[in-house]
Amino acid sequence: MKALEDKIRAEGIVLSDQVLKVDSFLNHQVDAELMLLIGQEFAARYAEAGVTKVLTLESSGIAPAVMAALALKVPLVFARKQKSVTLKDDLYVETVHSFTKQQMNEVAVSRKFLSPGDKVLIIDDFLAHGEAALGMARIVEAAGAAVAGIGIVIEKSFQSGAAKLKEAGYRVDSLARISSLTGGEVRFAEE
Ligand code: 5GP
Numbered sequence: 001m002k003a004l005e006d007k008i009r010a011e012g013i014v015l016s017d018q019v020l021k022v023d024s025f026l027n028h029q030v031d032a033e034l035m036l037l038i039g040q041e042f043a044a045r046y047a048e049a050g051v052t053k054v055l056t057l058e059s060s061g062i063a064p065a066v067m068a069a070l071a072l073k074v075p076l077v078f079a080r081k082q083k084s085v086t087l088k089d090d091l092y093v094e095t096v097h098s099f100t101k102q103q104m105n106e107v108a109v110s111r112k113f114l115s116p117g118d119k120v121l122i123i124d125d126f127l128a129h130g131e132a133a134l135g136m137a138r139i140v141e142a143a144g145a146a147v148a149g150i151g152i153v154i155e156k157s158f159q160s161g162a163a164k165l166k167e168a169g170y171r172v173d174s175l176a177r178i179s180s181l182t183g184g185e186v187r188f189a190e191e
Pocket of ligand 1: 018019020021022027057097098099100124125126127129130132133
């Protein structure tokens with residue numbers, strides 16, 4: 001998606017060979033117009049997929065995911081990160097390794113908001129090693145619902161996530177695919 005690649009080129013900050021910072025338009029300040037375009041692009045790609053819900057992980061997934069939900073005219077559910085809870089009867093809970101914090105997080109969704117009939121589009125801001133997306137997919141499947149696909153704003157194609165998700169049989173749609181961050185420079189994968 002050209003507008004997104006242009007924005008990454010103009011404002012992305014390469015923190016290391018592994019990490020890109022995009023806090024001027026996605027992870028802290030949010031460019032709402034760009035998020036709307038991103039949401040519309042996901043919605044166009046999944047227009048025929050029978051999506052009934054969008055699922056993301058708080059907090060950085062919410063901006064693109066709410067725009068996709070708006071364009072698809074379905075609700076957005078965001079999984080909440082939380083400290084260990086003892087009472088889990090009304091929740092689907094999964095443990096997910098956090099790429100940015102290098103720690104395990106519990107992520108939870110209320111049983112009220114996912115049902116066996118749902119077809120769920122999972123959306124996240126970044127794809128690195130696929131832990132967040134796979135955790136959300138496990139939650140969808142625990143509810144007896146189906147994963148329509150996984151929509152990613154920025155995929156780092158040189159890390160293992162995309163291959164892992166495709167091997168697991170999921171459809172993956174990434175709007176920007178970065179092939180390398182070495183030398184402080186962002187390189188995009190060929191379409
Ligand atoms: P994964 O679970 O695929 O290993 O990592 C994806 C999650 O880690 C995303 O939800 C995102 O919040 C965070 N993440 C991974 N790589 C980056 C990155 O390069 N920059 C930022 N800002 N977040 C990242």
